[in-house]
Amino acid sequence: MSSLKQLFGGGIRQYGMVLALLALLAYFQVATGGLVLTPSNAQNIIIGNSYILILAIGMVLVIIAGHIDLSVGSVAAVTGIIVAIALRDWGIPWWAGILLGLAVGVVIGAWQGFWVAYVGIPGFITTLAGMMLFRGLNQRIGHSSTVPVPEELQQLGAGYLPEWAPDTGLNNSTLLLGVLALAAVVWSELRRRARAARLEVEQPPLWVALVRVAVVGAVIAYVTYLFGSGRYGTSFPIAGLVLVALVILYNFIASRTIGGRHVYAVGGNRAAAALSGINIRHVNFFVMMNMSILAAVAGMVFVGRATASGPSDGNMWELDAIAAVFIGGAAVSGGVGTVVGSVIGGLVMAVLNNGLQLMGVGSDTTQIIKGLVLLVAVAFDVHSKVTGRPSIIGLVFPWLGKGRKGSGGTPGADDAQPEVPVADGATSRG
Amino acid sequence: MSENHHAVLEMRSITKEFPGVRALDDVTLEVRAGEIHAICGENGAGKSTLMKVLSGVYPHGSYSGDIHYQGEIVEFRDIRSSEQAGIVIIHQELALIPELSITENIFLGNEVRGRVGIDWETARQRATELLARVGLRASPDTLVKNIGVGQQQLVEIARALAKDVRLLILDEPTAALNEDDSEHLLDLLRGLRSRGLTCIMISHKLNEIEEIADSITIIRDGRTVETLDVRAGGIDEDRIIRGMVGRSLASRFPDHTPQIGETFFEVEGWTVEHPEVPGRLVCKQSAFHVRRGEIVGFAGIMGAGRTELARSIFGRSYGRYLGGTLRMDGKEIVVPDVLAAIRHRIAYVSEDRKTLGLNLLDTIQQTVVSANLPKVSNGPVIDHDRAYLAAEEYRKSLGIKAPSVRDGVATLSGGNQQKALLAKWMFTEPELLILDEPTRGIDVGAKYEIYGLVQRLANQGKGVVVISSELPELLGLCDRIYTVFEGRVTGVVDQADATQEELMRLMTGAPTPAR
Numbered sequence: 001m002s003s004l005k006q007l008f009g010g011g012i013r014q015y016g017m018v019l020a021l022l023a024l025l026a027y028f029q030v031a032t033g034g035l036v037l038t039p040s041n042a043q044n045i046i047i048g049n050s051y052i053l054i055l056a057i058g059m060v061l062v063i064i065a066g067h068i069d070l071s072v073g074s075v076a077a078v079t080g081i082i083v084a085i086a087l088r089d090w091g092i093p094w095w096a097g098i099l100l101g102l103a104v105g106v107v108i109g110a111w112q113g114f115w116v117a118y119v120g121i122p123g124f125i126t127t128l129a130g131m132m133l134f135r136g137l138n139q140r141i142g143h144s145s146t147v148p149v150p151e152e153l154q155q156l157g158a159g160y161l162p163e164w165a166p167d168t169g170l171n172n173s174t175l176l177l178g179v180l181a182l183a184a185v186v187w188s189e190l191r192r193r194a195r196a197a198r199l200e201v202e203q204p205p206l207w208v209a210l211v212r213v214a215v216v217g218a219v220i221a222y223v224t225y226l227f228g229s230g231r232y233g234t235s236f237p238i239a240g241l242v243l244v245a246l247v248i249l250y251n252f253i254a255s256r257t258i259g260g261r262h263v264y265a266v267g268g269n270r271a272a273a274a275l276s277g278i279n280i281r282h283v284n285f286f287v288m289m290n291m292s293i294l295a296a297v298a299g300m301v302f303v304g305r306a307t308a309s310g311p312s313d314g315n316m317w318e319l320d321a322i323a324a325v326f327i328g329g330a331a332v333s334g335g336v337g338t339v340v341g342s343v344i345g346g347l348v349m350a351v352l353n354n355g356l357q358l359m360g361v362g363s364d365t366t367q368i369i370k371g372l373v374l375l376v377a378v379a380f381d382v383h384s385k386v387t388g389r390p391s392i393i394g395l396v397f398p399w400l401g402k403g404r405k406g407s408g409g410t411p412g413a414d415d416a417q418p419e420v421p422v423a424d425g426a427t428s429r430g
Numbered sequence: 431m432s433e434n435h436h437a438v439l440e441m442r443s444i445t446k447e448f449p450g451v452r453a454l455d456d457v458t459l460e461v462r463a464g465e466i467h468a469i470c471g472e473n474g475a476g477k478s479t480l481m482k483v484l485s486g487v488y489p490h491g492s493y494s495g496d497i498h499y500q501g502e503i504v505e506f507r508d509i510r511s512s513e514q515a516g517i518v519i520i521h522q523e524l525a526l527i528p529e530l531s532i533t534e535n536i537f538l539g540n541e542v543r544g545r546v547g548i549d550w551e552t553a554r555q556r557a558t559e560l561l562a563r564v565g566l567r568a569s570p571d572t573l574v575k576n577i578g579v580g581q582q583q584l585v586e587i588a589r590a591l592a593k594d595v596r597l598l599i600l601d602e603p604t605a606a607l608n609e610d611d612s613e614h615l616l617d618l619l620r621g622l623r624s625r626g627l628t629c630i631m632i633s634h635k636l637n638e639i640e641e642i643a644d645s646i647t648i649i650r651d652g653r654t655v656e657t658l659d660v661r662a663g664g665i666d667e668d669r670i671i672r673g674m675v676g677r678s679l680a681s682r683f684p685d686h687t688p689q690i691g692e693t694f695f696e697v698e699g700w701t702v703e704h705p706e707v708p709g710r711l712v713c714k715q716s717a718f719h720v721r722r723g724e725i726v727g728f729a730g731i732m733g734a735g736r737t738e739l740a741r742s743i744f745g746r747s748y749g750r751y752l753g754g755t756l757r758m759d760g761k762e763i764v765v766p767d768v769l770a771a772i773r774h775r776i777a778y779v780s781e782d783r784k785t786l787g788l789n790l791l792d793t794i795q796q797t798v799v800s801a802n803l804p805k806v807s808n809g810p811v812i813d814h815d816r817a818y819l820a821a822e823e824y825r826k827s828l829g830i831k832a833p834s835v836r837d838g839v840a841t842l843s844g845g846n847q848q849k850a851l852l853a854k855w856m857f858t859e860p861e862l863l864i865l866d867e868p869t870r871g872i873d874v875g876a877k878y879e880i881y882g883l884v885q886r887l888a889n890q891g892k893g894v895v896v897i898s899s900e901l902p903e904l905l906g907l908c909d910r911i912y913t914v915f916e917g918r919v920t921g922v923v924d925q926a927d928a929t930q931e932e933l934m935r936l937m938t939g940a941p942t943p944a945r
Contacts (some may be wrong), residue, residue: 199818257810258803265800268789275747275780275787276767276801276854335791 016380017344021351028355035358036351039230043237045333047158047305048088049350050239051076051298053343055321056328057250058294063325064254065287066267066334067123071130071167072321073314075243075292077138079104081311083300084147094152098300105296108134109289117284126288131318149303156242157304161235170228171235176225185216189423239301246294251339263287267334320395323370327377348373353398437498438599439484444495446479446488453479453654454493461645466619466629468643470636470674472873476652481599484630488611492773499597502919516596520586523607523869528575533557536575539774545793560588564618579732580611581886587618598622599630600893604638604873605871608732609934616642620844634873637902641671648673683906684878684917686885690909691722695893700754700777702742712738712749714917720862720893725884727908729895730937735782735917736897741829744934745771746776747871758861772801777860779851781867781897783844787851790840795821797839797850802858828883845876852883863887864895869903881907901930 028036035041053070062069083101086092092100108130112288115126161173168175189209227236254260266271266283274280298317303309328345330337349370356366439461444455454476471477475788482488484497486506497504498619499515506512509519533554541555544661558571566584574585590598600619604612616638619629633639638644639658648655648670655673658665669683670796702713712735720726730735741748743756745768756763758774759859765771773776780786788797798821800807806816821835828849839850848868855863867885868879884907888894898904904911911928913921913936921936 019827193497195815199815254811258807258812259799260808261796261803261812264791265789268791269785270785272780272789275768275778276746277742277745277772279767279769335789 017341017348017377020345020377021344024190024348024351024355028351028358031328032355032358036355037226039226039228039234041354043160043234045232045350045354046240046243048354049346050237051302051305052317052320052324052350053346054246054294054298054301055317056324056342056346057246059318060320060325060328060330060337060339061254061263061287061320062123062291063330064267064334064337065263065283066270067284067287068322069112069123069127069288069291069295070318071112071127071134072291072295072298073317074131074134075105075108075295075314076302077158077311077314077319078108078134078141079296079299079310080303080313081138081142081147082263083153084149084303084309085141087150087153088147092127094150097153098156101296101300102293106289107292108283108296109292112292113285113288116288117281118403122258123288127318139311139315142309142311146173146308146310148308151306153300155304156308157195157239157306159238159304160233161238161241163233163235169227171230174224174228177236177241178220178228178344181224182217185220186213190211214216230382239305242297242301246297247339247343253338256287259283259286264335267336268410269335275293292417320349321346329373329381345377348377431516432875436463437461438500440496440498441480442496442498444480444493446476446496448491453652454483457495457649457652457654459647459654460657461630463628464623465496465644466623466631466642468634468639468646469630469649470639470646470670471649472875473672475649475674475873477649479652480600480632480649481519481601481632484511484512485599489609493577500547504757507827513593516594517599517771518590518593518595518597519599520583520590520601520603522602524579524586526574526582526847529573531571531573532561532568532577532585532588533570535585536570536592538589538595540755542583553851556592556618560591561585563591564588565614571831573861578611579606580608580614583607583611583615584618588772589626592704595627597628597630600635601632602871603631604633605636609901612638634871635900636670636874640665640667646670650674671874676874682874682878682881682902684882684885686888686933688725688909689889689891691724691891693719693721693758695720695790696755696757697743698755698757700739700756701752702738702754703752705749708830711752712736712917713742713754716754716914717920718919718922720895720911722891722893723888723897724910725888725894725908726906727911728776728914729901729904729911730914732899734914734937736914737866738917739914740778740866740895740897743771744768744776745863747771747778772858772860774861775859776864777801777855777858777862778864779855779866779868783851783871787854788839788847790838793836794825794830794839794842794850795835797821798824798835798857800876801854804812805857816856820857821853824850824856836885843876845872845879848872848880849874849883852880856887862890862895864897866897867899868896869898869900877903899931904928904933905930 008223025036058063059069060070079101082104083097086100087097111132112123112126115121116123139204161171161177164172170181189212193203194210237300254263262273263286265276265278266280268279270426273283302313306313324343324346325337326332326345327348328337328341328343330342352370352373353366356369361369436723439459442460443459444454444457444459445452457470457476457480468910469477469480470737479488483493484506486508489507490505493573497506499517503548504512504515506515512519528536530538533550533908536557537548537553542549542556544552561568561570561584564584564587566581568581574582577585583606587598587657587787588743607615619631619642631639631643638791646658646660646665647656650673658669658673671847696717696719700713700716700938701711704710704712716739728739730736735898738748742751743765745765747768754764763774765774765776784790789800792800795817799817803812806813806820818835825832827837830842830846830849830853831848839847842850852865854867868884869880872880884894884896896908905925905928906927909925911933912919912927913923915937916939920939923932923936
């Protein structure tokens with residue numbers, strides 16, 4: 001057990017969600033007789049869920065800051081219809097359509113950010129209004145009809161990376177990505193050891209690093225093989241690539257930048273953040289704006305996959321995204337959560353959906369199971385916090401996400417009850 | 431005082447363990463009927479844990495040892511069962527609901543049942559009686575958010591009385607109260623004692639304990655050190671401190687020779703309006719100055735406007751600025767927001783570290799760098815290595831007791847949290863530090879360390895402003911003390927001339943007698 005701890009850096013519980021994902025995959029693989037881990041099914045899972053996972057990235061920042069966004073499905077839908085109509089009727093090129101979609105996200109984000117940050121309407125209300133408003137706008141603009149999108153946009157949603165010589169038996173684009181990922185893992189491990197040496201902190205023995213690299217490397221190799229060995233012309237999906245790029249970018253923003261720290265600070269203790277010189281309004285505006293931009297991206301990925309934009313696109317997406325974030329370890333009270341955790345939470349839901357479907361379980365039962373999984377996952381998290389142990393999800397791998405350790409409190413100390421204060425900052429005695 | 435001096439409560443050999451920590455180790459507590467029994471100990475000594483065992487927060491079976499109460503062994507499963515036995519605990523953080531009325535709060539969870547639903551008529555009537563008993567002149571329909579902290583404390587006691595309390599446990603009852611309210615509360619406790627109520631009181635204010643307690647049990651590191659009988663005489667603060675820290679503190683304050691330089695920070699005509707009540711001024715033409723190397727105190731009763739003054743100077747983070755100038759090194763500065771204040775090298779270490787100072791979800795490392803992230807960043811990108819090294823440096827130099835700066839700040843004791851908060855503001859490299867109640871709720875040993883840090887900062891040529899409700903602290907620490915009353919700076923006294931009486935007079939607005 002202690003060697004396992006050394007291997008993973010911080011107690012096996014923190015990998016609960018990763019383990020749950022692996023266990024689910026293994027279970028469904030057996031239960032369906034090997035239908036889950038096939039190249040085409042794996043590609044389908046990514047293509048069919050990438051837009052939800054993109055939403056989860058934005059949603060986790062909103063939730064860390066202590067808000068919620070219920071409008072993301074409607075924002076995605078209105079972006080989809082505007083882009084589809086623009087591409088069909090205005091004769092603009094596909095890339096201009098994507099820029100237009102992003103601009104729509106910016107405008108809508110500014111609208112919601114204005115109400116939340118500068119007028120002080122709670123995000124719940126603002127985005128509940130937005131949910132109706134933008135749904136209506138989608139149906140009004142599109143006359144509640146379906147508008148097809150051109151080939152290039154379909155590539156974004158459901159396309160694959162190119163094939164190129166030489167013949168390796170795998171899709172070479174996927175292979176290249178796999179090699180790059182492997183190199184990144186080795187590089188970050190080296191860097192980590194160099195850092196630890198420089199900071200003179202204790203570091204685990206060399207074999208731990210080697211085993212870790214070997215395990216992660218094996219996973220990467222397998223994933224590369226899984227996605228690269230499909231029928232000719234398929235690869236790791238383009239939508240998945242967009243997702244991976246966004247995960248890397250936003251994980252970096254959340255864990256390594258000043259702006260990211262400010263989001264955690266505002267969610268953790270607003271009053272203390274304000275007295276530390278953080279502009280709360282800017283932070284609130286940024287997270288709401290960012291969410292709408294990512295919703296616009298998700299909307300465009302989706303219409304690409306669906307080949308058309310329709311009046312009921314994006315229904316209930318907000319709930320899937322929120323569920324992913326909470327399964328991924330975020331706290332309702334704000335201040336806690338990680339980008340990587342949320343995406344893994346979303347993948348757990350996606351695999352559940354897919355596996356149950358392949359087993360022939362009806363959508364009614366699937367819903368029941370998903371609901372229970374959400375409840376149990378969060379209950380597990382709450383329980384582990386109450387008992388003072390680290391949260392199950394937190395950092396997935398130290399170099400991927402700067403997770404937040406649970407408070408691991410010493411309950412004996414008179415003064416150490418971790419409680420999350422929710423203060424306005426206006427209270428003052430003296 | 432009650433004649434029967436038999437023990438109403440005996441806790442024998444109480445041991446309570448948490449994973450990895452033995453919070454209580456064979457603790458014994460004996461409380462006689464009708465007495466006020468104080469429990470003293472540093473933070474983390476196990477006082478609150480012991481009270482949680484007694485009140486059923488930690489149920490029977492989660493600890494070892496016996497509780498004998500009124501002659502029999504009791505096994506409380508939860509708070510409800512201890513309350514049924516007449517044991518009521520009032521926690522340090524008041525458990526009142528601000529949006530409800532006094533009556534509703536008093537009978538919360540203990541509602542007066544009528545034939546259908548709650549009998550509000552009777553409840554209101556009983557609330558009126560209870561308010562009279564605790565000496566609170568307020569309508570029972572007043573919302574709790576509209577009364578002061580001192581009065582809220584009285585409502586808590588009324589609430590305990592409504593439950594037919596026989597053993598009242600008070601955890602730091604006067605920590606948030608000013609001198610007047612504290613005095614009133616202590617009087618009330620004396621009155622209740624004379625009518626036979628038994629009290630257990632946890633407090634860091636040793637002068638109050640000396641004044642009111644009949645017996646004192648001292649706990650250190652989860653063990654009972656001794657029980658002192660105050661009525662037998664010969665017990666003073668120093669005697670209690672010796673028991674608590676296990677050594678005699680030669681002085682409550684470290685030795686310090688002030689090295690006072692030029693005046694570098696000046697405030698003039700500072701006028702600020704209340705943020706919610708237009709027309710009400712919280713600072714009226716306030717003026718003061720701070721010299722380099724000087725520790726300047728601000729005395730005042732609660733609500734006098736000291737925090738308001740400090741926070742309005744600190745980037746107008748409180749109230750509406752109406753007028754006044756700030757000068758630093760002779761040059762006028764404009765500080766419209768907190769960021770500008772930090773840039774002008776002003777730091778404000780807030781009172782109430784848990785709600786205004788710290789993000790309890792952060793690690794020590796994150797806390798230390800949180801008010802000056804650019805210092806450990808390249809552009810917008812934080813360099814976690816530099817942050818780690820910076821935090822390590824403060825952990826060592828301030829003596830923050832934690833295995834690693836990667837530990838959560840919530841796991842620290844109060845004194846160490848305060849040090850982490852101080853480190854956070856020292857990291858902004860301030861020239862002027864405003865410390866608002868820097869030692870509230872922390873133990874004697876930690877106070878001594880904080881005083882040492884304050885003196886060290888002053889000796890580095892910084893100006894330090896200390897706002898405190900404890901006059902002995904101001905008298906022992908500060909070179910000069912301003913008094914504030916109703917938003918006005920009413921006087922300034924040099925340490926050499928300052929007495930508690932003189933300060934009290936100035937901070938209560940009493941007319942100055944001819945000298």
